[in-house]
Amino acid sequence: MRIDKYLWCIRYYKTRSLATTACKKGQVKINNNVVKPSREVFAQDIIELRKNQINYKLKVNDIPESRIGAKLVDIYRTDLTPKEQFEAQELLKYAKNYYRKKGVGRPTKKDRRDIDDFTDENE
Secondary structure (H helix, E strand, C coil): CEHHHHHHHCCCCCCHHHHHHHHHCCCEEECCEECCCCCECCCCCEEEEEECCEEEEEEECCCCCCCCCHHHHHHHEEECCCHHHHHHHHHHHHHHHHCCCCCCCCCCHHHHHHHHHHHHHHC
16 A cells, blocks of 8 residues: 555545645655655554654554544554653643734733843843
8 A cells, every 4th residue: 555545544644635745745754764655555664754743653553445443543553653752742832822923913011021021131
């Protein structure tokens, strides 16, 4: 089975074209080699893919006939992703919540005080 179709079948990408695009961008590796979307996948291959700033690592157990239900995904792959990847994602999420979105407008009174305190410390 093609790598783009496999990633779509085991529900890592919502559409097959998204999986194809990820392969073309070099975000998918099989056995530490960057692959094209047409590369065949076999049992016992190790797949590494980068999605949403997380480096997933998967081991192929079996090849599905077609797209499968979410409950059956573990039959066809083993997730080898280190837990540190997910913990880093959590920290990144908290870091982003602090800052205001770009283009929201003028700084609030609290933001202004924080900016003033920061510039006073650097002088």
